[in-house]
Amino acid sequence: MLHDILSHYLDSIESAVKSLSNVYIERYEVEIITFDRVNLRIRIRFGQGHMFELNEAVIIDDENVNHLGYRYHFQDGKNKLLFRYDNTPHFPELVTFPDHKHSEEKVISSEKPSPQDAILEAAKIITDTENQAVDI
DSSP states (O other): OOHHHHHHHHHHHHHHHTOOSEEEEEEEEEEHHHETEEEEEEEEEETOOOOEEEEEEEEEETTEEEEEEEEEEEEOOOOOOOEEOOOOOOTTTSTTTOOEEEESOOEEHHHHHHHHHHHHHHHHHHHHHHHHHHHO
């Protein structure tokens, strides 16, 4: 049995994934470490060949969700990075250290988004790309 807060957290991520259309869920793994700690790994393939991958280690600490580590990675069908949020401590000069965002061109300061927001950001890029193709 999981901590109620952790169970609710996982349910909200599952709802965000289920809200996507034209996707293939290649991997959806919840590794229960303890009552209050899980590792989550999700890989989503979009119909256009894009891939979104979510990896995080989550623990409940003082009744709050705390991320021990996270990575939300999105790339196109040619394996070109579109964005990645993570907290790997390798850019100490950034204001939001260790949190940051990789884009195609650079690394910038960025607070950690929720997994749901990162999923929605990827889906919006897909929608915008499809709309641009229709407009041409």
